[in-house]
Structure formats: C-alpha cells, structure tokens
Amino acid sequence: MQPYVMTVSPDFPPAQIAGWYIFNTWLQRQLGVPIHVSLFDDFASQRAVIQNDGIDLIYANPFDAAMLVREKGFTAIATPLHKSDEAIIAVAVDSPVQRIEDLTPGIRIAATDDPDVNLIAMIMLEPADLSAQNVQTHTVDTYVLVAKRLLQGQADVGFFLRDAFQTLSGMIQRQLRELIRSEIHVIRHVLLASPRLQEQHQQLRRLLPAMNTDLKGQGVLASMGLQGWEIQEQEDTEFMIDLMDTLVN
Amino acid sequence: MEDMTNKDVREPYTEHRLCYYDGNSRCVLVKDEETPFPEGKLIVSRTDLRGIITHCNQAFVEMSGYTEAELIGQPHYILRHPDMPKAIFKDAWETVARGEKWHGYVKNLCKDGRYYWVYATIILNVRAGNAVSCTSVRRKPSRTQVDACIAYYAQLKQAEV
Numbered sequence: 001m002q003p004y005v006m007t008v009s010p011d012f013p014p015a016q017i018a019g020w021y022i023f024n025t026w027l028q029r030q031l032g033v034p035i036h037v038s039l040f041d042d043f044a045s046q047r048a049v050i051q052n053d054g055i056d057l058i059y060a061n062p063f064d065a066a067m068l069v070r071e072k073g074f075t076a077i078a079t080p081l082h083k084s085d086e087a088i089i090a091v092a093v094d095s096p097v098q099r100i101e102d103l104t105p106g107i108r109i110a111a112t113d114d115p116d117v118n119l120i121a122m123i124m125l126e127p128a129d130l131s132a133q134n135v136q137t138h139t140v141d142t143y144v145l146v147a148k149r150l151l152q153g154q155a156d157v158g159f160f161l162r163d164a165f166q167t168l169s170g171m172i173q174r175q176l177r178e179l180i181r182s183e184i185h186v187i188r189h190v191l192l193a194s195p196r197l198q199e200q201h202q203q204l205r206r207l208l209p210a211m212n213t214d215l216k217g218q219g220v221l222a223s224m225g226l227q228g229w230e231i232q233e234q235e236d237t238e239f240m241i242d243l244m245d246t247l248v249n
Numbered sequence: 250m251e252d253m254t255n256k257d258v259r260e261p262y263t264e265h266r267l268c269y270y271d272g273n274s275r276c277v278l279v280k281d282e283e284t285p286f287p288e289g290k291l292i293v294s295r296t297d298l299r300g301i302i303t304h305c306n307q308a309f310v311e312m313s314g315y316t317e318a319e320l321i322g323q324p325h326y327i328l329r330h331p332d333m334p335k336a337i338f339k340d341a342w343e344t345v346a347r348g349e350k351w352h353g354y355v356k357n358l359c360k361d362g363r364y365y366w367v368y369a370t371i372i373l374n375v376r377a378g379n380a381v382s383c384t385s386v387r388r389k390p391s392r393t394q395v396d397a398c399i400a401y402y403a404q405l406k407q408a409e410v
Contacts, residue, residue: 180289239295
C-alpha cells in the first residue's frame with residue numbers, strides 16, 4: 001500500500017521537527033495505516049507538491065488552508081488548543097519609533113516568507129499609510145535572522161510570529177522592543193485531511209481531542225509544542241477562510 | 250429598534266432622526282467624541298442577507314458599547330452614524346450582492362453616542378454555491394484616508410438634502 005503523506009506548514013519552529021516525526025509514529029499506530037512525513041524548507045516547494053495532489057494530511061497555516069479546502073477538497077479535522085496565529089512588529093530597543101504612525105514610506109522591513117504573519121503585519125502598518133508599494137521588504141529564512149537584521153541596523157521593523165518571538169533567546173529579546181501585536185484570535189493553523197484519507201476522518205476526529213488525556217499522548221503533544229487538539233468543524237474553517245478573504249487585497 | 254435616550258448618552262449631544270432603507274426610523278443621540286480603534290484587533294461580524302447581525306466578536310461588542318445579546322438579531326444599521334452618506338451603504342450592498350468584495354471607510358455610532366472610524370471589508374459567504382450570509386471585518390484605518398473621507402462624506406451628505 002502506498003503510504004499516505006503528512007506535511008507541516010514550513011513556519012513551524014525547527015526545534016519541533018522531531019515532535020512531528022513522533023506524532024507520525026503515534027498516528028500510524030492508532031490508525032493502522034502507513035504514513036510518511038515529508039517536510040519542506042519553504043512554502044513554494046510545499047505548494048508545488050500540494051498542487052500535484054501529493055499530500056494527504058497537513059498541518060496548514062490559515063493562508064494555505066483556504067486553498068486546500070476550497071480548491072483541493074481537504075477537510076478540516078482539528079486545530080491546536082489555545083493557539084492562534086498572531087503577529088508582532090518589533091523594532092530595535094533604541095529605535096526612535098514609538099508607535100506605528102511614526103513609521104514613514106521607505107522603511108526597511110525584515111520578514112520571513114510566512115504568509116499569515118506578513119499579511120497580518122502589513123495590515124497593522126496600514127494606519128501609517130504603508131503598503132507593499134512603499135516599503136522595502138527583505139525576506140530571510142528564519143525569525144532569528146529577522147531579529148539579527150534589526151540588531152545590526154539593517155531593518156527598521158521586523159515581522160514575527162508571536163510564538164517565534166517568544167522563543168527568541170532572552171538576550172535577543174532584551175535588545176528588541178515590541179511595537180504592536182495582533183489580537184485576532186480566530187486565525188489558526190488547522191490539521192486538514194485529503195479526500196484520499198476520507199476513511200480515516202472520523203477516527204482522526206475521535207483520536208485527536210483525546211490525545212491530551214493520556215500520558216503518552218501528552219508527551220507527543222509536548223514535543224510538538226502543542227497543548228492538545230480541538231475539533232474544527234467545516235463551518236469554522238469556512239468562516240476562517242472568509243475572514244482571510246477579507247484581509248487579502 | 251428603540252430610539253437612543255439620555256439614559257445611555259450623556260450631554261452634550263445632538264439629536265437626529267435616521268430613516269433606513271427598510272422603512273424603519275430611529276432617533277439617535279450623537280456626541281462629538283471619538284473612540285480610538287483598539288490596536289492590533291479586528292472587529293468581526295456576520296449578518297444574514299437582510300443585514301441582521303447573527304455573530305459578532307468581542308472587539309465588536311467592546312467598541313459598540315452594546316452587549317452581545319443587544320446586538321444579535323438587530324439590523325447592522327444599529328451602528329449607523331448620521332454623518333454617513335446613504336450612497337456609501339447602497340454601494341456596499343450592491344457590490345456585495347454582485348459577489349464582489351467591498352472596501353470602505355465607515356464612521357460608526359456607539360451606544361453611548363461616541364463614534365469610531367474603521368476601514369471595513371464586506372464579503373458574501375458562499376456555501377455549496379449559494380450565498381448564505383455576509384462577513385464584515387473592520388480594521389484600524391489610516392488617519393489620512395479618514396480625513397479625506399470626512400470631507401468627501403460631507404459633500405455627499407450635502408447632496409442628499
């Protein structure tokens with residue numbers, strides 16, 4: 001039997017790579033089907049495989065979830081407990097910028113290629129009349145490199161996923177200052193299953209919410225940096241997609 | 250919908266009677282006092298296809314000054330500020346009814362008579378090929394754009410008279 005393929009949005013913290021492999025081992029035992037983990041370094045290469053229907057289970061960021069549900073017929077299974085996608089815009093601690101409205105056209109932005117964070121952060125810049133057309137964005141591979149560009153004076157502001165910002169070392173965090181953080185709450189990563197996995201949908205919905213009720217499951221969750229799963233109804237996902245749609249110009 | 254009263258709005262205020270598209274009308278009490286948009290937040294609501302509120306998030310509740318129970322089941326025009334031209338809402342509904350996304354700057358009226366400006370986006374929610382509801386998301390607007398709208402909306406209001 002051809003194994004199913006599971007992947008994770010490339011914006012997950014590198015420290016949790018092992019956790020997803022452990023989760024996969026746990027999942028295969030529970031479902032009794034072969035699953036292969038395939039991780040990607042960037043969004044473009046992952047999307048190319050998705051377009052060729054090469055993915056069956058994906059922990060997707062909300063931006064990609066829209067495409068997967070509406071165009072590829074994926075079904076929402078679960079979202080992580082108490083974990084929404086929020087963005088932080090930060091500056092170097094000694095920056096003269098105190099509020100978003102202090103920023104002016106031409107500013108240099110350091111960012112990763114995380115579509116959700118970049119979307120939310122650009123929305124938070126709108127009150128300063130800033131848009132993709134009048135800023136300079138330099139894209140780097142990791143949030144540590146975003147911080148580095150701020151500390152070296154190569155960027156005026158940096159875009160961070162909230163969780164990534166909070167896992168920066170104390171020394172780096174002390175040299176940065178949070179300008180604004182989003183409080184949107186309803187934009188979240190979601191575990192989606194392909195139509196090929198249809199037979200396993202119900203079992204996944206039964207297994208995942210119960211995962212944090214036993215010691216083994218709790219250990220697996222901890223290695224992924226999650227507290228647990230809660231079931232995501234299809235309408236919840238549709239609503240999140242509608243909301244994302246309002247945010248994309 | 251009930252008229253606004255001085256139970257909720259402290260003086261000084263001005264009194265206006267608003268007539269809505271569905272034939273209803275309401276007396277509103279308006280203060281010249283702006284409430285700042287909450288940093289980093291989005292105000293989210295859903296209405297049915299007649300514009301009746303079916304869902305609103307906590308930021309919506311906090312900014313409007315109404316309780317969630319007071320909002321659900323009411324027409325979205327419960328937030329209508331008398332400075333808003335009718336043409337803006339007509340354009341919004343016609344755009345959304347065509348299945349297109351509508352963007353615009355809106356001045357909303359709070360329960361206590363104060364106001365707040367938003368940059369609003371409204372889309373039609375389509376399920377299984379059918380339009381079932383509308384989602385509206387409001388975010389913090391650019392002050393430059395708001396200032397431009399204040400002048401433009403005043404012209405449109407003038408033309409309504």
